[in-house]
Amino acid sequence: MKVEEAPNPLAEGLHDYRVADTAVMVIFGATGDLSGRKLLPALYNLAKQRSLPAGFAVVGAAMSDVTDDAFRKLASEKIHQFSRTKPIDDRVLEAFLSSLSYVKVDFSKLDDFRALAQRLQELDSSRHIPGNRIFYCATPPPTYQTIALQLQAAALNTGGGFHRIVVEKPFGSDLNSARELTQTLQKVFPENSVYRIDHYLGKETVQNILAFRFANSIFEPVWNANLIDSVQITVAEEIGIEQRGAYYDQAGALRDIVQNHALQLVALTAMEPPLAFDATAVRDEKVKVLRAVRPLLGDDIAKSTVRGQYTKGWVLGEQVIGYCDEKNVAPDSQTETFAALRLSIDNWRWAGVPFYVRAGKRLPKSVTEIRVQFKRPPHLTFGREAMQEVDPNAITLRIQPEEGISLKFGAKVPSAGLRIRSVNMDFQYLTSFLVEAPEAYERLLLDCMIGDPTLFTRADEVEAAWHLIDPIEESWRNGVPPLGMYPGGAWGPEAATMLLQADGREWHRP
Numbered sequence: 039m040k041v042e043e044a045p046n047p048l049a050e051g052l053h054d055y056r057v058a059d060t061a062v063m064v065i066f067g068a069t070g071d072l073s074g075r076k077l078l079p080a081l082y083n084l085a086k087q088r089s090l091p092a093g094f095a096v097v098g099a100a101m102s103d104v105t106d107d108a109f110r111k112l113a114s115e116k117i118h119q120f121s122r123t124k125p126i127d128d129r130v131l132e133a134f135l136s137s138l139s140y141v142k143v144d145f146s147k148l149d150d151f152r153a154l155a156q157r158l159q160e161l162d163s164s165r166h167i168p169g170n171r172i173f174y175c176a177t178p179p180p181t182y183q184t185i186a187l188q189l190q191a192a193a194l195n196t197g198g199g200f201h202r203i204v205v206e207k208p209f210g211s212d213l214n215s216a217r218e219l220t221q222t223l224q225k226v227f228p229e230n231s232v233y234r235i236d237h238y239l240g241k242e243t244v245q246n247i248l249a250f251r252f253a254n255s256i257f258e259p260v261w262n263a264n265l266i267d268s269v270q271i272t273v274a275e276e277i278g279i280e281q282r283g284a285y286y287d288q289a290g291a292l293r294d295i296v297q298n299h300a301l302q303l304v305a306l307t308a309m310e311p312p313l314a315f316d317a318t319a320v321r322d323e324k325v326k327v328l329r330a331v332r333p334l335l336g337d338d339i340a341k342s343t344v345r346g347q348y349t350k351g352w353v354l355g356e357q358v359i360g361y362c363d364e365k366n367v368a369p370d371s372q373t374e375t376f377a378a379l380r381l382s383i384d385n386w387r388w389a390g391v392p393f394y395v396r397a398g399k400r401l402p403k404s405v406t407e408i409r410v411q412f413k414r415p416p417h418l419t420f421g422r423e424a425m426q427e428v429d430p431n432a433i434t435l436r437i438q439p440e441e442g443i444s445l446k447f448g449a450k451v452p453s454a455g456l457r458i459r460s461v462n463m464d465f466q467y468l469t470s471f472l473v474e475a476p477e478a479y480e481r482l483l484l485d486c487m488i489g490d491p492t493l494f495t496r497a498d499e500v501e502a503a504w505h506l507i508d509p510i511e512e513s514w515r516n517g518v519p520p521l522g523m524y525p526g527g528a529w530g531p532e533a534a535t536m537l538l539q540a541d542g543r544e545w546h547r548p
């Protein structure tokens with residue numbers, strides 16, 4: 039057998055063979071961007087791997103007046119454009135498209151929801167669906183409450199079968215609005231039927247943080263303040279705000295990324311081992327650690343937070359415009375496109391270990407990583423000179439791109455003398471498992487159909503995160519600390535460098 043034909047034992051079991059209970063998924067906002075880029079391609083890929091049960095149906099629901107056929111045509115185009123797997127399997131696609139239909143729904147009109155209810159009943163009888171419903175709000179957040187209340191008014195949240203609602207981040211824009219949203223949703227659906235999507239949790243590499251920590255015995259004993267010096271979490275993007283000026287100018291990096299994706303990474307890195315990998319145990323531990331993060335208040339906000347905004351510059355050899363020149367952004371906007379925080383976790387494990395978090399747009403490269411920096415050895419056995427080229431040990435969990443994990447340690451340089459240099463021990467997903475990971479939305483949609491909310495954020499997690507973010511937002515609105523400018527293509531404003539320098543540290547260059 040030639041080497042390239044040998045089966046890779048690690049590639050076994052890579053497909054998700056779980057099959058969901060049959061249901062109708064209603065996608066509100068079905069003609070919009072999220073549905074076309076992510077949801078419909080993810081459903082097609084689930085169909086391809088046979089995870090969609092017989093009878094499963096999708097009803098597109100949006101304001102536009104389109105026919106079933108026009109919706110199917112749109113879906114087909116989007117799937118061709120955005121599917122993770124290519125080429126498209128025509129037989130699978132045709133079967134999938136035949137399960138699609140469309141109902142025009144104006145969210146303010148109860149009659150439209152009644153018409154939707156009628157369509158769902160017809161599908162139940164023609165496709166033998168036992169009343170199971172998933173309502174996916176792929177719509178702007180201000181519509182979530184209206185949709186939920188209309189579903190209730192049209193009695194679409196009751197009857198035989200399960201009834202689940204899926205909402206996308208942002209969950210509110212501060213603690214109060216998040217609570218209000220939760221209260222409304224909970225009037226209509228019990229908490230365990232509310233699926234709040236933070237798509238980072240669907241990423242394989244994010245789930246692997248828990249596998250790395252808790253499926254191995256050698257890392258956890260060193261995963262604490264005894265040996266760890268600091269943790270750096272970076273969510274860097276080359277892209278600017280693209281066509282999302284209207285949303286982004288209201289949100290900023292702190293609300294858009296830090297409140298959700300970045301704090302989720304903090305929680306997964308810092309949480310205690312859950313009793314089991316189930317929704318209650320995992321989310322209980324995440325909430326506990328988020329509550330142990332010391333809120334930044336008063337003077338600490340000026341000392342421990344940095345906000346920045348990109349001006350014109352160069353990213354990957356291309357000239358880019360400044361944030362204030364972007365479409366739908368106020369010309370004198372003070373919205374941050376970069377945020378950095380120094381966080382402390384007040385518990386036994388992490389006392390004295392700073393967690394530095396940064397997120398930004400128009401940075402030199404797109405990379406998301408968690409870098410766990412260890413302390414220096416307590417004694418210089420080989421003398422200062424031999425150790426000149428050695429950095430302290432570090433474990434980097436690379437979330438994207440080039441997904442993998444690396445461990446940095448010192449090794450003797452092969453030569454007569456004794457010089458030590460840092461080297462890396464690397465694990466890469468692609469070379470180890472030979473396949474690309476599924477899209478986050480494939481995993482999350484399937485989990486929702488199956489009824490497993492482990493990878494969705496619970497109301498108390500969302501609130502714990504806003505509790506940390508609100509005082510910072512308020513101070514930033516009052517101009518403290520001042521907004522630092524950085525040219526597109528730089529690693530944020532000067533103050534970001536100084537934040538770590540003040541502690542005798544520096545940011546890792548991914």
Ligand code: BG6
Pocket residue numbers: 275294295406
């Ligand atoms: C979204 C943010 O939640 O995440 C975007 O709203 C950001 O601003 C995106 O670009 C990043 O996601 P990913 O999967 O590309 O890292």
